[in-house]
Amino acid sequence: MTKEYKTITEIAGPLIFLEKTEPVGYGELVHINLPDGTTKRGQVLDTSADIVAVQVFEGTGGLNEESGVVFTGETIKLPVSKDMLGRILSGSGEPLDGGPRIVPEDRVDVNGASMNPYSRKPPEDFIQTGISTIDGTNTLVRGQKLPIFSGSGLPHNEIALQIARQAKVPGSTEDFAVVFAAMGITNEEAQYFMQDFEKTGALERAVVFLNLADDPAVERIITPRLALTAAEYLAYEHDMHVLVILTDITNYCEALRQMGAAREEVPGRRGYPGYMYTDLASLYERAGVIKGRKGSVTQFSILTMPGDDITHPIPDLSGYITEGQIVVSRELHRKGIYPPINVLPSLSRLMNSGIGDGKTRDDHKAVSDQMYAGYAEGRDLRGLVAIVGKEALSERDQRILEFADLFENRFVRQGRDEDRNIEDTLNVAWDILSELPEALLTRVDNKYIEKYHPAHKSN
Amino acid sequence: MKGEIYRVAGPVVTITGIKPKMYDVVHVGHEGLMGEVIRIKGDKATVQVYEDTSGIKPGEPVVNTGMSLSVELGPGLLESIYDGIQRPLKVLQEKMGDFIERGVTANGLDREKNWEFKPVLSAGDSVKGGEIIGVVQETENIEHKIMVPPTVSGTVEEIKSGKFKVDETICTLTNGAEISMMQKWPVRKPRPVNKKFIPNRPLITGQRILDGLFPVAKGGTAAIPGPFGSGKTVTQQQLAKWSDTDIVVYIGCGERGNEMADVLNEFPELQDPKTGRPLMERTVLIANTSNMPVAAREASVYTGITIAEYYRDMGYDVSLMADSSSRWAEAMREISSRLEEMPGEEGYPAYLSARLSEFYERAGVVRSLGGEEGSITVIGAVSPPGGDFSEPVTQNTLRIVKVFWALDAKLAQRRHFPSINWLTSYSLYTQGLSDWFTENVAPDWVPLRDNAMDLLQQESELQEIVQLVGSDALPEDQQLILEICRMIREYFLQQNAFHPVDTYCPFDKQYKLLKAISKYSDMAQAALENGVPMKDILSLGSKDELAKIKFEEDFDGALNTVLTKMDKEFAALGGN
Numbered sequence A: 001m002t003k004e005y006k007t008i009t010e011i012a013g014p015l016i017f018l019e020k021t022e023p024v025g026y027g028e029l030v031h032i033n034l035p036d037g038t039t040k041r042g043q044v045l046d047t048s049a050d051i052v053a054v055q056v057f058e059g060t061g062g063l064n065e066e067s068g069v070v071f072t073g074e075t076i077k078l079p080v081s082k083d084m085l086g087r088i089l090s091g092s093g094e095p096l097d098g099g100p101r102i103v104p105e106d107r108v109d110v111n112g113a114s115m116n117p118y119s120r121k122p123p124e125d126f127i128q129t130g131i132s133t134i135d136g137t138n139t140l141v142r143g144q145k146l147p148i149f150s151g152s153g154l155p156h157n158e159i160a161l162q163i164a165r166q167a168k169v170p171g172s173t174e175d176f177a178v179v180f181a182a183m184g185i186t187n188e189e190a191q192y193f194m195q196d197f198e199k200t201g202a203l204e205r206a207v208v209f210l211n212l213a214d215d216p217a218v219e220r221i222i223t224p225r226l227a228l229t230a231a232e233y234l235a236y237e238h239d240m241h242v243l244v245i246l247t248d249i250t251n252y253c254e255a256l257r258q259m260g261a262a263r264e265e266v267p268g269r270r271g272y273p274g275y276m277y278t279d280l281a282s283l284y285e286r287a288g289v290i291k292g293r294k295g296s297v298t299q300f301s302i303l304t305m306p307g308d309d310i311t312h313p314i315p316d317l318s319g320y321i322t323e324g325q326i327v328v329s330r331e332l333h334r335k336g337i338y339p340p341i342n343v344l345p346s347l348s349r350l351m352n353s354g355i356g357d358g359k360t361r362d363d364h365k366a367v368s369d370q371m372y373a374g375y376a377e378g379r380d381l382r383g384l385v386a387i388v389g390k391e392a393l394s395e396r397d398q399r400i401l402e403f404a405d406l407f408e409n410r411f412v413r414q415g416r417d418e419d420r421n422i423e424d425t426l427n428v429a430w431d432i433l434s435e436l437p438e439a440l441l442t443r444v445d446n447k448y449i450e451k452y453h454p455a456h457k458s459n
Numbered sequence B: 001m002k003g004e005i006y007r008v009a010g011p012v013v014t015i016t017g018i019k020p021k022m023y024d025v026v027h028v029g030h031e032g033l034m035g036e037v038i039r040i041k042g043d044k045a046t047v048q049v050y051e052d053t054s055g056i057k058p059g060e061p062v063v064n065t066g067m068s069l070s071v072e073l074g075p076g077l078l079e080s081i082y083d084g085i086q087r088p089l090k091v092l093q094e095k096m097g098d099f100i101e102r103g104v105t106a107n108g109l110d111r112e113k114n115w116e117f118k119p120v121l122s123a124g125d126s127v128k129g130g131e132i133i134g135v136v137q138e139t140e141n142i143e144h145k146i147m148v149p150p151t152v153s154g155t156v157e158e159i160k161s162g163k164f165k166v167d168e169t170i171c172t173l174t175n176g177a178e179i180s181m182m183q184k185w186p187v188r189k190p191r192p193v194n195k196k197f198i199p200n201r202p203l204i205t206g207q208r209i210l211d212g213l214f215p216v217a218k219g220g221t222a223a224i225p226g227p228f229g230s231g232k233t234v235t236q237q238q239l240a241k242w243s244d245t246d247i248v249v250y251i252g253c254g255e256r257g258n259e260m261a262d263v264l265n266e267f268p269e270l271q272d273p274k275t276g277r278p279l280m281e282r283t284v285l286i287a288n289t290s291n292m293p294v295a296a297r298e299a300s301v302y303t304g305i306t307i308a309e310y311y312r313d314m315g316y317d318v319s320l321m322a323d324s325s326s327r328w329a330e331a332m333r334e335i336s337s338r339l340e341e342m343p344g345e346e347g348y349p350a351y352l353s354a355r356l357s358e359f360y361e362r363a364g365v366v367r368s369l370g371g372e373e374g375s376i377t378v379i380g381a382v383s384p385p386g387g388d389f390s391e392p393v394t395q396n397t398l399r400i401v402k403v404f405w406a407l408d409a410k411l412a413q414r415r416h417f418p419s420i421n422w423l424t425s426y427s428l429y430t431q432g433l434s435d436w437f438t439e440n441v442a443p444d445w446v447p448l449r450d451n452a453m454d455l456l457q458q459e460s461e462l463q464e465i466v467q468l469v470g471s472d473a474l475p476e477d478q479q480l481i482l483e484i485c486r487m488i489r490e491y492f493l494q495q496n497a498f499h500p501v502d503t504y505c506p507f508d509k510q511y512k513l514l515k516a517i518s519k520y521s522d523m524a525q526a527a528l529e530n531g532v533p534m535k536d537i538l539s540l541g542s543k544d545e546l547a548k549i550k551f552e553e554d555f556d557g558a559l560n561t562v563l564t565k566m567d568k569e570f571a572a573l574g575g576n
């Protein structure tokens, strides 16, 4: 079982190849003992009677043909326990906080089996984040996977932290936890998160996995899997509502690309592996609610779009899998608006199940649709005004143009610590909608106009 | 004869020691994971495995079943939800809990359940392949026709009546053939038919832009390409809900688990507009979501279309939705690249286009071997990377299908739903279905529709001018066109899938709605010619009210009120 092989024939990038082994299982965890006494870990990628290929998580630096290879006979497992809460672990699951090793209640395969679609319960519990552009127009629900699509230098970390601080299910007192996994972010960024977690006391309810920019890229491939395994364990074995923040998905995908290149695979679009969709799905789909179980896994991950390009394969494939996206806009950021969320390309696919009478408010959907329509048209008109001038606009169009400004300044803009409840959010919405002529409110049923429109409500 | 595993690389396993045929189903490893032979070279064969291969080692045993990947066909398909290789997800849950473990087999059809079989033939009758020998009431409204398998024929020696399990013999032929209510069919082989016809009846979907502007025929083919979030899934689900077909096969191919959970949740609650029965009773679901094994995803579309063919052969109109065909194509690509095949365009295998056309060819209106007329309408969602329609899957699909519903991210962003672009979409059935519409909807439906299309075309040209000079610079009659088009877009084309009333719009209502807009247009034009100021025409209360009548439970009542008001208001303007 613990036989050590010294039959490495080739080392290439993060891969090693070796010969003349006993039969080795696909996906098995491998220990590599270096001549200097250190040990690295890896995983079997290809196994045949003649040759075995292993990807080495900590990188192949320092390896040579003298290194010994031990096959552990099992796939990668994470020791899990409720005591993980409050702990800071490395990207491969080792304690970084000087604390003891986790005493496992169980050891779980990090790849996680796929959830049977028949067992899923459609997510429908409204999570109030206190941010109007999310709660009002792109509502998050428990069990959803809703990433932030951002760009470098934009305040996505602030937004994620504000959400982690403020998120709650109104009226619920159930157990919650945060699982945070850093993948290739800088030490400084990681500090920023950690400090906020400490300051707000969130750390006690959190499990943190850190793979930083100077940690091996290959390790990034397992970091999110460890995080999700921990999250599923807390959710489904300990009935907790877990919010998972993975950052940055882009770094994860770069690591995938690097691995693919090392394996000399035929690259797909822009050099990313052809199986990247399937691979990302194996992460994102690990969110949800299961019938008959109390806990849930909600994912709110961060992805920086290379070149702010939403059609780049990383955001593109993500958007095809996740249940929407919150898009952070450089243009709004330059205008000094926080949070600079552009609602137009943003979407929450599960919004309809989480809002309405008995959940948020009966007029929610109509109000949201009306604001989208008005803001979209207003932004188009801005383009037109730049060419023909404001005077060439009809009276109607001028009002819509003004609405777009109101929307950005009153609905989108809010303070970094401003926690608006859903009533506040919808009331702001009505305040600005009431600046439009009533005949333009074609998306709103008359009964809601009578009930909520400031001009009618007061009578 | 037993073979063994030589190599494992993800879902692709190389075996040696046995000589299988192409597409034979084999069981690999100690756990007997199911796979299919996809290449044979020398003494080795390559197998795509439908389950996770972690931990599987070279040297483990391999057993060949000698059979091709097949589905079980018989009563009990309806209301089921299967994975890509027809394992019932409900049974998998019972056997292994909420997460899908591997190595579990499960029959497509329940072996324990008894079904009441009523023969329609008697001893001495002769039967040919595909002929109906009896019926089973499968759900309240669907009578399941038990057919002789296509390859069997002879004279009936004995035929039973009463309650039987699907694998019990209910009929024997004098040549010794034993027939049960269940038959198996290899999924990659189309079920044979007697004759194919040109589709000439529309699939009524209750979706205004589809029925009204770009109809698909029963037995036809349509594609819905669009970037993420543009409405592919909602459109497919709307079609599954409201189309006037007998049977729906819905394939969730490499997409989200929650979307399938949603269907499972909703369909038992929603009513089929035709029969008033729960929609689930006419539906078969195939769910091989994005996190389920990729080889089974490749198989899922074949599993689905074979089940569709089986109901078609009974004489039913079947519609099949595949969401998304791109994920199927990607599964092919993934397997192909593991086989180190020579890649074609964007890494897809060179046979991509052939596979796509073979699949869509399985649609059609047919006379079955048993003499029944049935149809399969195939509607495929396409997910082009970056929303760029020039990519291989979209392009190869468009070469085959007859209807193109082009989703447009710009429309989706402003919440114009369904965000189907009316300028770039097309239906090649429009002409062929005109007679049907004239006869069954209204004599003036076709000109009404053509006129609306024509106006929308003009609008796009006028918009270009507006972009340069502003709308106030246009002459009044052209401003009116812009306004009418806005009404067509907002009042008619926009349709909210989540509104209890608007989600489904019967054809009669579609006609009246468009007719009302046209009436306003005619009266407005006349008023304008009589010198009524544009501003007054545009500010009529009845025009704004027209915007909301599609949401009314009592549509006809609301419409009459608005039309009466419109008459009065125009009369008051003094134009007419």
Ligand SMILES: Nc1ncnc2c1ncn2[C@@H]1O[C@H](COP(=O)(O)OP(=O)(O)O)[C@@H](O)[C@H]1O
Residues within 6 Å of the ligand: A347, A348, A349, A350, B226, B227, B228, B229, B230, B231, B232, B233, B234, B235, B412, B417, B418, B419, B495, B496, B497, B498
């Ligand atoms: N006909 C419609 N009516 C109302 N909303 C729609 C409609 N079509 C799409 N949507 C909205 O757009 C979102 C994305 O649609 P979806 O079909 O999931 O997109 P895709 O499958 O193309 O990614 C939905 O969650 C819904 O909010």
Ligand SMILES: [Mg+2]
Residues within 6 Å of the ligand: B232, B233, B234, B255, B323
């Ligand atoms: Mg979709």
